[in-house]
Amino acid sequence: MSNDNPQDVLFETFKLGNLALPNRVLMSPLTRSRSSQPGDVPNDMNAEYYQQRASAGLIISEATQVSPQGKGYAFTPGIHSKEQIAGWKKVTDAVHHSGGRIHLQLWHVGRISHTDLQPDGRKPVAPSAIAPEGAKTYVSADSGMVDIAEPRALETDEIAGIVEQFRTGAENAKAAGFDGVEVHAANGYLLDQFLKSGSNHRTDEYGGSAENRAKLTLMVTQAAIDVWGKENVGIRVSPTGSFNAMYDEDPLETYTVLAKHLNDLGVAYIEVVEDSFQGNHANGRPESVIDAIQANFKGRYIANGAYTAEEARRRISAGRCDLVTFGRPFIANPDLPERFRQDAPLNEWDDSTFYGGDAKGYTDYPALAEQKATA
Numbered sequence: 001m002s003n004d005n006p007q008d009v010l011f012e013t014f015k016l017g018n019l020a021l022p023n024r025v026l027m028s029p030l031t032r033s034r035s036s037q038p039g040d041v042p043n044d045m046n047a048e049y050y051q052q053r054a055s056a057g058l059i060i061s062e063a064t065q066v067s068p069q070g071k072g073y074a075f076t077p078g079i080h081s082k083e084q085i086a087g088w089k090k091v092t093d094a095v096h097h098s099g100g101r102i103h104l105q106l107w108h109v110g111r112i113s114h115t116d117l118q119p120d121g122r123k124p125v126a127p128s129a130i131a132p133e134g135a136k137t138y139v140s141a142d143s144g145m146v147d148i149a150e151p152r153a154l155e156t157d158e159i160a161g162i163v164e165q166f167r168t169g170a171e172n173a174k175a176a177g178f179d180g181v182e183v184h185a186a187n188g189y190l191l192d193q194f195l196k197s198g199s200n201h202r203t204d205e206y207g208g209s210a211e212n213r214a215k216l217t218l219m220v221t222q223a224a225i226d227v228w229g230k231e232n233v234g235i236r237v238s239p240t241g242s243f244n245a246m247y248d249e250d251p252l253e254t255y256t257v258l259a260k261h262l263n264d265l266g267v268a269y270i271e272v273v274e275d276s277f278q279g280n281h282a283n284g285r286p287e288s289v290i291d292a293i294q295a296n297f298k299g300r301y302i303a304n305g306a307y308t309a310e311e312a313r314r315r316i317s318a319g320r321c322d323l324v325t326f327g328r329p330f331i332a333n334p335d336l337p338e339r340f341r342q343d344a345p346l347n348e349w350d351d352s353t354f355y356g357g358d359a360k361g362y363t364d365y366p367a368l369a370e371q372k373a374t375a
């Protein structure tokens with residue numbers, strides 16, 4: 001299907017919270033580990049990269065640590081210092097200048113970190129002192145991938161401080177000119193560690209039942225709403241994801257409970273990682289969990305994971321999702337919506353340049369117009 005078809009659902013305008021999106025082809029959060037050091041500060045090259053992708057219906061930024069404790073990999077950007085706010089302002093200005101919209105993904109990695117990355121070399125924190133078996137990180141340009149050790153379980157009276165880290169991140173995102181925030185509760189990081197039974201063995205009010213495991217995520221989401229208003233807040237979850245050694249014994253129940261409460265809070269959207277090359281316990285998309293989320297959450301449902309334009313059109317038309325985020329295709333195709341519109345060939349991504357490095361594999365993927373000019 002191409003541009004000649006006026007019925008192409010991907011190019012219908014769409015209201016998401018307070019934003020009017022020009023299309024349903026969204027850019028998913030993508031860590032690229034190219035912030036300036038020291039200080040984890042977004043720079044001009046990062047602004048150029050996001051500006052190149054401003055035709056996305058909405059850009060969701062790479063995961064951005066809300067505090068020094070929330071950092072888990074070398075070179076990822078933060079949103080807790082004045083310099084980082086100023087760096088992100090360059091990014092949001094560039095995206096807005098090109099007519100785009102951008103949310104910041106608020107991130108605390110929890111146990112997926114390393115003493116070399118933590119303030120004063122302390123142990124990373126988590127719901128429970130359980131090492132993520134087989135999970136790895138990188139702590140410098142030449143460290144290679146390193147193992148992740150057993151974390152320290154957060155004390156009950158430390159939970160309020162975690163919520164405040166996210167609140168400050170949300171406030172700073174506002175100062176940096178974003179259009180909204182996405183709470184990162186997916187892919188094995190701190191909030192996901194609390195949500196899932198495999199990583200949360202707590203015996204206080206934040207562990208045990210699905211209600212209790214959902215509490216921290218809901219407190220953080222409420223803090224983001226306090227700052228931004230519910231229309232400008234979304235959340236990302238990965239109910240069946242296995243990346244970072246994750247496992248939940250009953251995702252149907254866990255995510256039914258979470259969806260109900262998120263519905264009460266009134267957030268604009270839930271973005272669901274339905275499938276991922278990073279690992280999934282489900283065979284394909286977890287349709288029953290998707291059904292349960294949609295039955296209990298009346299906001300917008302954003303789908304992610306291994307989507308093609310064709311499957312996105314099909315599932316939007318069938319009412320299985322409202323919008324779709326694309327990850328790796330957006331890395332390699334800065335003008336992804338236009339390529340979908342024209343049914344044009346896609347550039348292939350180079351996974352050796354996903355994380356870290358310079359402009360190679362970052363800002364040098366050509367748009368169609370440039371390819372035609374040099375053809």
Ligand SMILES: Cc1cc2nc3c(=O)[nH]c(=O)nc-3n(C[C@H](O)[C@H](O)[C@H](O)COP(=O)(O)O)c2cc1C
Nearest residue numbers: 028029030031062063276305306307326327328354
């Ligand atoms: C290089 C890279 C970095 C990623 N960084 C993030 C991230 O910062 N936050 C997040 O929630 N997901 C992250 N993901 C997961 C993607 O957002 C997405 O869920 C995944 O790539 C599946 O979508 P796709 O098949 O369209 O690529 C990352 C994926 C890749 C390839």
